[in-house]
Amino acid sequence: MSLPLHISDPADAASDRARISETFVSIQGEGKLTGVPSWFVRFSGCNLRCTWCDTPYASWKPDGVARTIDELAAEAHGAGVGHAVVTGGEPMLFSAAATLCERLRAAGLHITIETAGTIFRPIACDLLSISPKLSNSTPSASDPRDPSGQWHARHEERRMNIEVLQGLLNAHPQRQLKFVVAGEADLAEIDGLLARLSGWTSTDVLLMPEGVTTPSRERTDWLVATCIARKWRYCPRLHIELFGNKRGT
Numbered sequence: 183m184s185l186p187l188h189i190s191d192p193a194d195a196a197s198d199r200a201r202i203s204e205t206f207v208s209i210q211g212e213g214k215l216t217g218v219p220s221w222f223v224r225f226s227g228c229n230l231r232c233t234w235c236d237t238p239y240a241s242w243k244p245d246g247v248a249r250t251i252d253e254l255a256a257e258a259h260g261a262g263v264g265h266a267v268v269t270g271g272e273p274m275l276f277s278a279a280a281t282l283c284e285r286l287r288a289a290g291l292h293i294t295i296e297t298a299g300t301i302f303r304p305i306a307c308d309l310l311s312i313s314p315k316l317s318n319s320t321p322s323a324s325d326p327r328d329p330s331g332q333w334h335a336r337h338e339e340r341r342m343n344i345e346v347l348q349g350l351l352n353a354h355p356q357r358q359l360k361f362v363v364a365g366e367a368d369l370a371e372i373d374g375l376l377a378r379l380s381g382w383t384s385t386d387v388l389l390m391p392e393g394v395t396t397p398s399r400e401r402t403d404w405l406v407a408t409c410i411a412r413k414w415r416y417c418p419r420l421h422i423e424l425f426g427n428k429r430g431t
């Protein structure tokens with residue numbers, strides 16, 4: 183399949199190693215597999231700069247160390263939890279993510295990949311967790327984290343690619359479309375996007391309130407009502423409720 187790959191920075195063509203922000207064992211906090219004990223690996227680097235990014239150490243200021251796929255596969259296997267979550271940053275930037283997933287599959291682990299859905303690459307997984315970025319994600323042109331002022335336009339240009347999203351849906355029958363919702367105005371944007379995509383069902387669509395704290399009932403009542411009306415899923419952040427907004431959870 184030939185699809186436009188929005189890979190320009192900081193793509194890493196090495197397939198046997200990559201810069202990793204962190205690995206840890208926790209419970210999956212979001213989505214269809216909420217509560218499942220999992221080994222997490224966070225690739226460092228992203229082609230977007232969401233204004234509310236909850237992992238800025240893998241996007242705005244990417245940190246981490248080079249790890250080999252051999253090391254990571256052994257660590258995942260040794261974690262003994264049966265589920266692996268490949269996240270970022272944007273793991274689809276890295277060819278090493280595909281290599282790692284091949285190894286995890288060979289070891290019999292269930293694989294979830296968490297992606298913003300702007301990059302297509304063939305990759306083995308059991309659940310593709312796609313989080314398309316709405317306009318509420320775009321940083322302002324005067325964001326102090328971006329003194330050069332480049333990321334407002336760059337993020338806006340990259341955040342939505344219908345052809346790539348459809349390719350990912352076609353390639354991954356086990357998937358979820360997880361939207362970070364900041365307000366009721368976002369619903370029209372979600373409806374407009376879903377109208378341009380085919381093959382999804384209502385059980386694939388999840389709405390998650392924006393924020394890194396447990397939201398109040400006032401902030402979530404309308405979201406819950408919307409999910410009930412449309413037969414979508416409400417998506418809490420269980421890891422935030424259990425551990426707060428902390429790395430390694």
Ligand code: SF4
Pocket residue numbers: 228229230231232234235236237238240241242270271272298
């Ligand atoms: S796509 Fe994810 S990792 Fe990248 S900036 Fe947005 S929230 Fe952060």
